[in-house]
Amino acid sequence: MPPxxxxxxxxxxxxxxxxxxxxxxxxxFGPRSAFGQFLAPxxxxxxxxxxxxxLAVAIQNLVWGAGQPLAGGVADRFGTVRVLCxxxxxxxxxxxxxxxxxxxxxxxxxxxxxxxxxxSGCSFxxxxxxxxxxxxxxxxxxxxxxxxxxGSFGQFLFSPLAYxxxxxxxxxxxxxxxxxxxxxxxxxxxxxxxxxxxxxxxxIAAAPIEKQSVRHALTEAFGHRxxxxxxxxxxxxxxxxxxxxxxxxxxxxxxxxxxxxxxxxIGVIGLFNIVGSLLAGWMSGFAPMRYILSVIYFSRxxxxxxxxxxxxxxxxxxxxxxxxxxxxLSTVPPTSGLVALMFGTRWLAMLFGIAFFSHQVGGFLxxxxxxxxxxxxxSYDLVWWLSVFFGVASAVINxxxxxxxxxxxxxxxxxxxx
Numbered sequence: 510m511p512p513x514x515x516x517x518x519x520x521x522x523x524x525x526x527x528x529x530x531x532x533x534x535x536x537x538f539g540p541r542s543a544f545g546q547f548l549a550p551x552x553x554x555x556x557x558x559x560x561x562x563x564l565a566v567a568i569q570n571l572v573w574g575a576g577q578p579l580a581g582g583v584a585d586r587f588g589t590v591r592v593l594c595x596x597x598x599x600x601x602x603x604x605x606x607x608x609x610x611x612x613x614x615x616x617x618x619x620x621x622x623x624x625x626x627x628x629s630g631c632s633f634x635x636x637x638x639x640x641x642x643x644x645x646x647x648x649x650x651x652x653x654x655x656x657x658x659x660g661s662f663g664q665f666l667f668s669p670l671a672y673x674x675x676x677x678x679x680x681x682x683x684x685x686x687x688x689x690x691x692x693x694x695x696x697x698x699x700x701x702x703x704x705x706x707x708x709x710x711x712x713i714a715a716a717p718i719e720k721q722s723v724r725h726a727l728t729e730a731f732g733h734r735x736x737x738x739x740x741x742x743x744x745x746x747x748x749x750x751x752x753x754x755x756x757x758x759x760x761x762x763x764x765x766x767x768x769x770x771x772x773x774x775i776g777v778i779g780l781f782n783i784v785g786s787l788l789a790g791w792m793s794g795f796a797p798m799r800y801i802l803s804v805i806y807f808s809r810x811x812x813x814x815x816x817x818x819x820x821x822x823x824x825x826x827x828x829x830x831x832x833x834x835x836x837x838l839s840t841v842p843p844t845s846g847l848v849a850l851m852f853g854t855r856w857l858a859m860l861f862g863i864a865f866f867s868h869q870v871g872g873f874l875x876x877x878x879x880x881x882x883x884x885x886x887x888s889y890d891l892v893w894w895l896s897v898f899f900g901v902a903s904a905v906i907n908x909x910x911x912x913x914x915x916x917x918x919x920x921x922x923x924x925x926x927x
Contacts, residue, residue, distance in 0.1 A: 521700060526643045527652050529700035531659035533593065534633040536694055539663030540604060540687040541569070541628060542779065543671035544620075545758040546772055550680045551610075559759065561613050563880025565620040566755050567873045570747065572625025573632070574869020580629045581638055581858030582723060584703065589639045589858075593698035596630020597691050599623050604688035608681040631694050633660045634865050637845050638858025639701040649849065653842040654790015661786055661838055664779025672772035726856040730863070735910040739847055740867045745806055745903035746840045747871030749813075749896045753778070753833065756879040760889050764821035774830040781834025789839035790846075798843035798850075799910040806907070809836050810900030817893045851915050871899075 548562045555561075584592045603623030610616040633656050640652040667687070674683035721729075730736050758771030792801055816829040848861050875892065882891045 521643075521702075523644050523648055523652075526700055527640065527648075527655055529697045530636040530640060530652075531655055533631065533694050533697050533701070534636045534656050534659040535663035535666070536690060536697075537597075537600065537628065537631045537663070538633060538660035539667030540600075540671075540691070541624065542660075542664035542754055542775065543667040543687075545755050545775060546668065546671040546675060546768075547607075547680055547684075548755060548759055549762070549768070550675055551616075554680075555611060557613070558880075558884050559756075560877075560880035560884045561616065562620075563755060563876050564613070565616040566751070567877035567880075568617055568621030569625040569628070570751050570869045570872035570876060572622055573628040574747075574866040574872070576626050576629030577632075577634050577865045577869070578859050578862035581634060581860075581862035582856070584635055584638055584858050585856050586723075589635060589701050589703045590698045593631045593635060593701065594695050596627050596632070596635070597694035597698075598627075600627025600631060600694075601688040601691040603627055604684050604691065607684050627691075629862075631691075631698075633657060633841070634862055635858060636701065637841070637861060638854075639703050641845075641849055641854035641857040642703045643701070650794040650842060650846055651787075651790050653793070653845050654787045657790065657838045657841040658783040658786035661779040661782035661834070664782070665776045666779075668772050668775040668779065672769060721855055723856070723859070726852070726860065727863075729915060730852060730860050733851065733915055735912075736848070736851060736860075736864075738906050738910050739844060740864045742802060742806070742903040742906040743840070743844060743864050743868045744871040745896075745899040747868035747873075748875035748899055749809060749871075750837065750875075751872030752875035752879045752892055752896060755876050756883070756889060756892070759883075761821065761826055763889075766821060766823060766826060770823050770826050774826045777827055777830035778834040778837055781831045782837035782839065785835035785837060785839035786842060788835075790842035793843045793846045797912060798847050799907045799912060801843045802840055802907040802910075803904045805836050805840055806900045807904035809833070810897045810904070812836065813893055813897050813900070817890070847910065847912065850912060853914070 544566055548559060551557070552559060552562055580592050580596065600623075603619045603626075606619035606623065607616070610619050636656045637653055640656055641649060644652045671683050671687075674680075674686060754775065757774060758768065761771045761774065762768060789801060789805070812829065812832045816825065819825050844864060845857070845861050848864065849857055852860055875896070878895070879889060879892045883889055
């Protein structure tokens with residue numbers, strides 16, 4: 510099999526690029542998806558309310574979202590490897606420092622700021638941006654699906670692993686193990702090396718394009734109605750995912766179930782999202798992506814209504830995990846696919862990063878409001894129903910999106926007009 514693009518090392522075939530990218534996505538997404546397992550033991554040991562831990566994770570989501578466009582822009586301009594390496598180091602440092610977080614301020618620094626910066630530099634957003642440049646166009650939709658599914662497999666692995674490590678050795682050891690694991694991303698990142706400055710052979714837009722500046726790319730994107738709708742709709746995904754990841758395990762405890770049920774429910778979400786992400790990536794190759802997104806958001810709203818109105822049991826939790834998993838990160842392949850379709854792949858990591866910022870603002874609010882609502886009312890009901898409302902709203906918002914490349918005048922024509 511030839512390399513993913515001309516000029517690349519022989520060993521960097523599309524399969525190798527996708528394989529190592531998937532491993533990076535799996536490792537980077539795993540620990541942060543298991544944070545719900547740490548809420549109860551850390552809060553108990555330090556005498557914190559759930560709002561303290563929730564605030565730190567909310568900060569993490571916001572910093573991750575704010576840092577993603579910047580990290581994507583640097584990767585687009587200077588190459589992916591150095592961004593992945595710095596992100597992995599910050600991620601590992603944040604996890605390690607969490608073991609010493611005996612005050613809310615230290616928790617906000619480690620679990621909030623450092624982990625947020627680390628995630629912005631080595632999460633699946635950077636991986637998908639590299640795929641867009643390195644993988645042939647005919648592979649692109651499925652590559653986005655594989656990269657997203659790999660993150661979910663990390664969730665499936667790390668949530669039960671966190672539970673086992675915490676039960677057997679304590680939450681501090683679990684965090685140190687996870688920190689050491691993040692350093693494996695550094696050697697793996699070499700497979701995702703992308704060209705700096707100039708357009709890579711795979712980064713050809715569907716419409717004529719000159720070498721765009723960052724400013725022109727941003728102006729074009731924010732002046733494009735369909736992109737703005739896509740960004741607004743992605744807010745809901747972050748709100749729902751972050752709330753469920755952090756607050757579902759304690760919610761199940763409150764309803765009389767055991768801690769292992771919460772751990773395995775989060776794991777089941779990750780397992781079934783492998784199927785959902787691959788299916789969404791496959792469907793994005795031929796079905797209207799706006800309809801895929803609309804169906805996903807509306808289906809999530811229905812699943813939540815059914816779950817919170819049924820009696821709590823291990824069976825209902827696992828079924829909710831399976832259904833939610835199918836809909837979990839399956840929004841990412843069509844979202845990234847729409848960005849690539851509209852604007853090409855030159856600034857894909859940055860423009861997807863901006864959409865992801867909206868996602869993380871939603872995550873910030875989902876986690877934070879969840880913690881505050883519980884401390885004030887003793888219940889998560891308010892946030893569950895907010896999740897339903899946002900799901901229906903995003904289903905509607907995505908419908909008017911126009912799926913075609915943005916119009917760009919050829920450089921010669923543009924010069925003639927000038």
